[in-house]
Amino acid sequence: MEEKVLITDIQRFSVNDGPGFRTNVYLKGCMMRCHWCHNPETIDSHPELYWKRRLCVQCGVCLEACPRDAILPPIPPEETQQEECTYHKIVRDRCDLCMKCVDACLYDALEIVGKPMTVEQILDEVEEDRPFYDNSGGGMTLTGGEPTAHADFAGRLLEQAKTRGLHVCMDTNGCVDWEILKGLIEHVDIVLFDLKHIDPAEHKKRTGVTNELIIENLGLLSETGKDIWVRIPVVPGYNDSIEFHTSAADLLASMGKGIVRIDLLPFHNWCQDKYGWLGIDWPLQEIESMDPAFLEIPADIYRSKGFETTIGGSGFESGDEALSS
Numbered sequence: 001m002e003e004k005v006l007i008t009d010i011q012r013f014s015v016n017d018g019p020g021f022r023t024n025v026y027l028k029g030c031m032m033r034c035h036w037c038h039n040p041e042t043i044d045s046h047p048e049l050y051w052k053r054r055l056c057v058q059c060g061v062c063l064e065a066c067p068r069d070a071i072l073p074p075i076p077p078e079e080t081q082q083e084e085c086t087y088h089k090i091v092r093d094r095c096d097l098c099m100k101c102v103d104a105c106l107y108d109a110l111e112i113v114g115k116p117m118t119v120e121q122i123l124d125e126v127e128e129d130r131p132f133y134d135n136s137g138g139g140m141t142l143t144g145g146e147p148t149a150h151a152d153f154a155g156r157l158l159e160q161a162k163t164r165g166l167h168v169c170m171d172t173n174g175c176v177d178w179e180i181l182k183g184l185i186e187h188v189d190i191v192l193f194d195l196k197h198i199d200p201a202e203h204k205k206r207t208g209v210t211n212e213l214i215i216e217n218l219g220l221l222s223e224t225g226k227d228i229w230v231r232i233p234v235v236p237g238y239n240d241s242i243e244f245h246t247s248a249a250d251l252l253a254s255m256g257k258g259i260v261r262i263d264l265l266p267f268h269n270w271c272q273d274k275y276g277w278l279g280i281d282w283p284l285q286e287i288e289s290m291d292p293a294f295l296e297i298p299a300d301i302y303r304s305k306g307f308e309t310t311i312g313g314s315g316f317e318s319g320d321e322a323l324s325s
Contacts, residue, residue, distance in 0.1 A: 018138070038271040066100060099112055
């Protein structure tokens with residue numbers, strides 16, 4: 001039987017994860033635990049369960065279907081919609097993910113996170129938008145989660161994508177053995193490389209891992225001739241200082257010419273619903289989304305080193321037509 005991995009989403013018409021219109025394939029599973037992660041559903045490699053309180057009418061059908069006593073009794077639905085409400089339908093430490101509650105729910109308030117798919121199934125869906133790629137210079141972007149966490153599967157997917165003539169980007173945190181990363185990039189046109197922090201202790205504090213291997217891999221990658229877009233998620237109180245950006249720009253300038261672009265990605269809190277659906281308390285939910293204008297000065301620091309630099313990572317240059325007629 002052909003191997004499958006869990007996919008959380010195949011997002012079409014993305015313009016922020018490589019050139020042109022792209023289809024982003026989100027693999028489920030990551031070795032990091034970044035506090036600001038905007039895709040918390042991609043961190044764990046096993047299936048998960050969303051409970052969407054806005055869709056739940058508190059009918060109690062899921063309670064009757066659950067064999068593990070992992071569903072709380074209904075309360076008035078208007079109470080669950082109140083901002084201060086702490087009620088969560090699923091008792092997570094009892095749930096064994098049998099998904100019988102999902103089958104029973106009539107209102108799509110319960111949803112399985114993580115769909116098993118083969119390489120062929122993924123690429124068949126990606127290819128549905130080939131005319132948009134051809135007109136915009138787009139293609140497929142493999143992301144997550146972390147593609148290198150599924151190295152064998154990711155390698156086959158990337159190789160087959162190139163065999164089908166697709167332009168391919170891969171988004172990676174770089175926290176992997178170099179030989180694995182080296183093998184994967186053979187089938188990649190542009191590497192989107194995430195840089196969280198350059199101080200090992202600060203990096204570990206907010207991601208769960210140190211960054212020595214990541215910095216080493218970025219240096220090795222810059223010598224391969226592959227185009228690299230370094231992506232820096234800018235988080236208030238963590239890596240938003242001028243001192244950080246000056247040091248990061250100096251580090252990147254000291255590496256090879258493979259680094260062709262820097263994308264500064266301003267923090268946002270639009271993902272807080274996902275944390276709520278998973279029953280996770282997100283420590284950053286009270287932090288306001290960052291105004292992209294605040295990154296103009298940091299962007300100029302990278303530009304002064306000769307790097308093309310964007311705020312937000314749009315795959316279209318200003319003035320470009322999204323599609324040719």
